[in-house]
Amino acid sequence: MPTRLRQTAMGVLIGLTVMAAPLARAESLLRDAGVEHALNNLARPLLTAAGLPANRTQVYVVNDTSLNAYVVNSRAIFINAGLILRMQSAAQLQSVIAHETAHIANGHFARRGLNAQAARNATAVGIALGVAAGAAAGNPGAGAGIALGAQNSARRVFYGHTREEETAADKSGLRFMARAGVDPHALAEVLTIFEGQEDMLPGRKDPYAQSHPMSRDRLRAVALTADALTPADSDREDAEYWFARAKMKLSAYLRSPSYTLTRIKAKDQSDAALIGRALAYFKTPDLGAARAQMDALLARHPDDAYLQELSGWIELESGQVAPAIAAYARAAELAPKEPLILAGYGRALLAENNRDADARALEILEKARDRDRYDSRLLRDLSVAYARAGKDGLASLATAERYALQGQMNDAALHAQRAAGRLPTGSPAWARAQDVIRATEQNQRR
Numbered sequence: 001m002p003t004r005l006r007q008t009a010m011g012v013l014i015g016l017t018v019m020a021a022p023l024a025r026a027e028s029l030l031r032d033a034g035v036e037h038a039l040n041n042l043a044r045p046l047l048t049a050a051g052l053p054a055n056r057t058q059v060y061v062v063n064d065t066s067l068n069a070y071v072v073n074s075r076a077i078f079i080n081a082g083l084i085l086r087m088q089s090a091a092q093l094q095s096v097i098a099h100e101t102a103h104i105a106n107g108h109f110a111r112r113g114l115n116a117q118a119a120r121n122a123t124a125v126g127i128a129l130g131v132a133a134g135a136a137a138g139n140p141g142a143g144a145g146i147a148l149g150a151q152n153s154a155r156r157v158f159y160g161h162t163r164e165e166e167t168a169a170d171k172s173g174l175r176f177m178a179r180a181g182v183d184p185h186a187l188a189e190v191l192t193i194f195e196g197q198e199d200m201l202p203g204r205k206d207p208y209a210q211s212h213p214m215s216r217d218r219l220r221a222v223a224l225t226a227d228a229l230t231p232a233d234s235d236r237e238d239a240e241y242w243f244a245r246a247k248m249k250l251s252a253y254l255r256s257p258s259y260t261l262t263r264i265k266a267k268d269q270s271d272a273a274l275i276g277r278a279l280a281y282f283k284t285p286d287l288g289a290a291r292a293q294m295d296a297l298l299a300r301h302p303d304d305a306y307l308q309e310l311s312g313w314i315e316l317e318s319g320q321v322a323p324a325i326a327a328y329a330r331a332a333e334l335a336p337k338e339p340l341i342l343a344g345y346g347r348a349l350l351a352e353n354n355r356d357a358d359a360r361a362l363e364i365l366e367k368a369r370d371r372d373r374y375d376s377r378l379l380r381d382l383s384v385a386y387a388r389a390g391k392d393g394l395a396s397l398a399t400a401e402r403y404a405l406q407g408q409m410n411d412a413a414l415h416a417q418r419a420a421g422r423l424p425t426g427s428p429a430w431a432r433a434q435d436v437i438r439a440t441e442q443n444q445r446r
């Protein structure tokens with residue numbers, strides 16, 4: 001089953017140019033406002049239960065069909081798309097988030113076992129973090145220092161966790177779940193799903209199984225601890241709702257329309273079902289049918305920024321620029337601080353291809369970039385917006401930062417050098433170009 005899933009998803013991925021970075025590298029993050037909003041809703045009560053500031057840690061989806069989840073620092077929990085698609089309930093997905101939250105709360109970052117892909121991700125994102133931090137502090141050196149630290153943590157990820165850390169993370173994670181009103185037995189269910197992976201050939205084994213050693217002892221310990229805990233009273237309806245939305249949206253993005261449409265029951269009129277159908281019809285492509293689903297959704301939830309965003313995305317990808325701009329404008333009005341929505345709005349305005357819209361796009365894309373440095377699609381659009389405005393140095397800088405984010409350090413160095421040559425020496429943008437140059441040099445020395 002996992003193998004077939006992998007083939008199906010990969011087959012569809014080739015035709016999917018929007019969610020993945022345009023270069024469609026396997027280790028890219030799947031950045032989507034609606035999916036991340038849903039996952040952060042699931043993570044928030046667990047982060048709070050762990051005593052962590054709920055807004056500091058964001059959940060990111062890795063464009064990978066294998067079962068894996070990991071942390072590299074306290075800022076991000078990475079979950080593979082494949083893992084989310086295998087989860088059968090909000091509680092199961094939350095048990096994975098709780099376990100990773102426990103690694104953050106306990107301060108252990110991975111040391112053993114993971115795949116090189118995870119390490120590359122960590123490096124790329126870490127460098128972006130470093131670049132951003134240096135720019136924010138107005139100190140180019142700070143960025144480079146943090147980037148180096150990020151590479152060290154990338155190396156730790158590569159080596160995975162110790163068994164003791166796993167046991168501790170299971171225990172703490174279960175406590176966080178109970179405190180947040182999530183049934184702790186869900187972790188035992190997830191471990192049972194992973195246990196099936198152990199029978200596979202060594203090369204086939206999913207990375208999560210390798211980094212999170214599974215044993216009868218571990219499963220027994222988790223079940224015993226779960227039995228002893230009484231979850232706090234909580235209404236689970238919300239969690240199940242956001243889980244269904246995230247899973248369906250991801251599934252419909254990654255899988256073929258026929259797969260999606262045959263699996264949604266005809267009488268299912270839930271929001272998730274409508275989202276799934278809208279995406280499947282869009283990919284068919286049948287814009288009329290996709291619009292009918294979106295109209296029904298928006299009639300139910302006219303003020304849901306993430307549904308407005310989905311509507312804008314479908315219109316834009318279908319070449320309908322005017323309705324795309326209208327939907328994104330509404331989404332941005334409803335969620336003015338959501339960088340992925342602002343990025344989509346800017347992209348739609350750029351598609352209009354006139355001077356006024358370009359100027360507006362540049363303003364919005366810069367706002368999005370200031371709030372989110374991990375969106376390579378945004379950086380690509382920003383570079384176009386700068387180039388159209390005749391700001392060639394800033395265009396090169398955006399390109400350099402995009403390559404650094406994607407882990408393509410030679411290209412990053414090339415464009416950062418070009419940017420540094422075009423920008424006024426000592427200006428903040430020039431300093432950011434120096435950050436990228438320094439980070440790429442450290443990457444070479446590694």
Ligand SMILES: [Zn+2]
Binds near residue numbers: 212
């Ligand atoms: Zn772990």
